[in-house]
Amino acid sequence: xxxxxxxxxxxxxxxxxxxxxxxxxxxxxxxxxxxxxxxxxxxxxxxxxxxxxxxxxxxxxxxxxxxxxxxxxxxxxxxxxxxxxxxxxxxxxxxxxxxxxxxxxxxxxxxxxxxxxxxxxxxxxxxxxxxxxxxxxxxxxxxxxxxxxxxxxxxxxxxxxxxxxxxxxxxxxxxxxxxxxxxxxxxxxxxxxxxxxxxxxxxxxxxxxxxxxxxxxxxx
Numbered sequence: 001x002x003x004x005x006x007x008x009x010x011x012x013x014x015x016x017x018x019x020x021x022x023x024x025x026x027x028x029x030x031x032x033x034x035x036x037x038x039x040x041x042x043x044x045x046x047x048x049x050x051x052x053x054x055x056x057x058x059x060x061x062x063x064x065x066x067x068x069x070x071x072x073x074x075x076x077x078x079x080x081x082x083x084x085x086x087x088x089x090x091x092x093x094x095x096x097x098x099x100x101x102x103x104x105x106x107x108x109x110x111x112x113x114x115x116x117x118x119x120x121x122x123x124x125x126x127x128x129x130x131x132x133x134x135x136x137x138x139x140x141x142x143x144x145x146x147x148x149x150x151x152x153x154x155x156x157x158x159x160x161x162x163x164x165x166x167x168x169x170x171x172x173x174x175x176x177x178x179x180x181x182x183x184x185x186x187x188x189x190x191x192x193x194x195x196x197x198x199x200x201x202x203x204x205x206x207x208x209x210x211x212x213x214x215x216x217x218x219x220x
Contacts, residue, residue: 005092007203014078014087015200016208021072021079022193023211025186030066033058034183041176043169055172057179067150070182073189074146081105081192097199101192108188112139118177120164138181145178 025031033039039057058066072079085105088098115135122132136144144164148157164170197208 007091007093011087011091012200012204014084015196018079018084018196019193019200019208019210021069022189023209024069025066025073026190026211028066028069029062030058030179031183031186033062034179039176039179041172043172051169053168053172055175057176063145063175063179064150066182067146070142070186071146071151074142081108081189084192084196091199093199093203095199095202097195097202101195101199104188104191104195108185108192111184111188112142113137116141116177116181118173120160120170122163136177138184141174141177141181142185144174 034057037057040055042054042056044052071077073081076083085102088101088105091098114137116138118136118141120132120134120136121130123130134140144157144161147154148161161174164174193210197210201207
């Protein structure tokens with residue numbers, strides 16, 4: 001009787017790297033601020049006056065620091081959710097945690113493709129007629145700030161973000177929608193980390209450390 005096939009050392013190393021990457025996200029000030037402090041948008045103004053819009057939530061430095069870590073889950077890095085799903089699909093094991101991971105990753109993808117609350121309209125300057133309308137998906141919202149403004153800007157996305165930034169209202173609505181979508185995305189990723197740690201322990205007998213902050217993070 002032959003022994004069942006074992007995962008490759010390279011795959012186990014990738015699982016460990018994923019855990020470390022998600023721990024860095026758990027420690028970000030963005031996560032702490034979103035779950036412990038008030039967040040949202042306040043819009044005010046009188047007829048004939050310019051409308052004022054203010055956002056409550058993580059500051060720009062906290063968002064920037066979170067985006068740097070978040071990119072590793074969205075690009076073609078070994079810790080991206082796509083690469084991790086490929087790893088799980090080829091693992092020569094049967095485990096509920098493998099199933100939970102793949103099912104949750106599919107659910108995250110479905111949520112990203114859902115429409116957000118953010119509606120974009122572009123109008124003709126002379127007539128005010130709407131010439132383009134788009135209800136942004138959650139994925140589009142993430143990409144707009146990550147790849148259209150903060151990290152290695154894509155020219156088309158950058159132009160769209162710049163147009164949104166021309167209005168105080170659409171600018172804060174973009175930031176607030178991003179914060180909400182990013183937190184929902186991270187919540188799914190944190191669940192993936194738990195399943196990844198459980199499966200790794202099944203395979204190796206070793207436990208990962210998962211950071212569960214009990215006090216506010218230092219810095220961003």
